[in-house]
Amino acid sequence: MSNPYSSLPAKKFWRSAVADRHMFDVSELWDPKFQIRPEDKVATYGSCFAQHIGRALKANGYQWHITEKPPVGLSDPEKFGYNVFSSRTANIYTTSLLLQWVKWAIEAESPPAEVWNDKGRSVDPFRPKIEPAGFVSDEEMRLSRKQVIKSFRDSITGSDVFVFTLGLTESWVNSGLGYEYPMCPGTAGGTFDAKNHQFVNHDYEMALSNLSQAIDLMRSVNGNLKFLVTVSPVPLTATYTDNNVIVATMESKSILRAVAAKISKMHDFVDYFPSYEIINSPVFKGVFFDPNQRNVNHAGVDFVMKNFFACLNGKFGGSGAAEIKSAAQAQADSKALVCEEELLNAFGKEKNK
């Protein structure tokens, strides 16, 4: 009997796609909308997991478009936030924080004057750990921020593809002045002020609206820019909601996953890559997480990126999956991920006793 399912390929059915296969043989997880060629310039930003994508692109001969490069000869560029994302924005966890950076980049808004002080050193509230020892002065901090905003803009205007990994829905804002911090003041720097620092947990509409606005603004200065959206599979380090962190993680990731689905359905120049599913699906039995069940291990990163390139090559041609350089090796060659959110762990330790 003929029906709409009878002509569907094997990947559409659980038995043929999953149950009858070894989990590492699961494939065809992504049907890319557009080609990413080795000569295309790809910018990467977002949460911690986004860092894997840039490094894997570079390791496999693609152009990871870094617009704020370290000086030649700097022995440990990651220590200063170079070669982590395309410019030294540090982690951009939320869609609203992305929108804030984009507005600064296209000069729709000016960055706030706020500077934090830590033992005589100046700290950028929007990149509190970008300089390991802080800046020597407020002026140096402002000059550095001016540089990163320019470089961030260059990565918008000069790239072919903008990869953004959605990380969190929970955020902290300066309620009086109307801007968002990447980290709650008082954690990675600054001083918490209950009067002005307000917790905001983005719902679906907020997250989608902010991402949509950010994409529109970026397209207003680069009409050819394509977007690849992913959702970080890494659970929350901590939640400020009333929920248990497991529940808060599921709620947050569900919202972000839905936003990613929606935005990619809205535009032919926005695609979604399912790194979230590859790591988090019960099919993979949690094997891609470290024992703390939060950090993604090298095998997971490798599996994600092998699928990324295999799907791209499968659809558009190119090198076969067997030729793909291990993303985990690319990571191992580099430094540990730079993930400010993990600083929140320090505030939970006392409660573990």
Add this chain to the structure above:
Amino acid sequence: MRVCIISNSHAAALKQGIDELESRQIIDGLDLHFFASPANTLEDTALLDGKIVPTTDTVKKSFEISSGGLHEIVISDYDAFVVHGVFVYEGAFRALMDAEKGATFYSQAVLNELDPFNKTISSRIYRQIRTVSDADIIVSARPYLAIKPTDTPRDVVARDRFRAYINERFRAMHKLHAFFQPEETVTGGVFTKSEFNQGAKRGDDRYPDFQSGDGIHMNGAYGIHYIAALSQLLRSL
């Protein structure tokens, strides 16, 4: 002016130069004292009670031989210091200069990480001295490698650009000066004329003399040029 020269095996040529110039009374008024220890063994020193003291027997013995019996450097005894042979050649500053003079903004911390001076033994000794003394401190690299004078075309433009940059950078540091190899000894901009690489003495009976023409160690004639030029700088401080 009491001047303390702290160096490694390259002290030998300078010592011979001093002996010659003293006999000619060319460096009157300068009281030059040596503390030398081979290769990079000057790393094995520590600051203790206002003195630079050896932390190994090798350095202790070398200080004793080179200084005429002293085991440690009493910093307050000297009006100026010359740290020779453990700095870097000018070209090492290229990355820092490019970063600082380029269009991209880099923080002071990033530039400091790039600064080749910070990675040298001369910087370490500079910091040791500066902890307790306001004296002028001069740093200089070991001699350029020796080649026959006609082997390379003369190119000093880039070298002098680096020298100007080093001088500019050192002006921001308290009483720190760079001293560069005297031009009379140089060929091709960044090489030592091979005539200065013949018959170099070590000046330490524990070891044989340097192999003549080793390309690295210079003779007393080199030391004469070096000390003559250095004495001019010392008098100008």
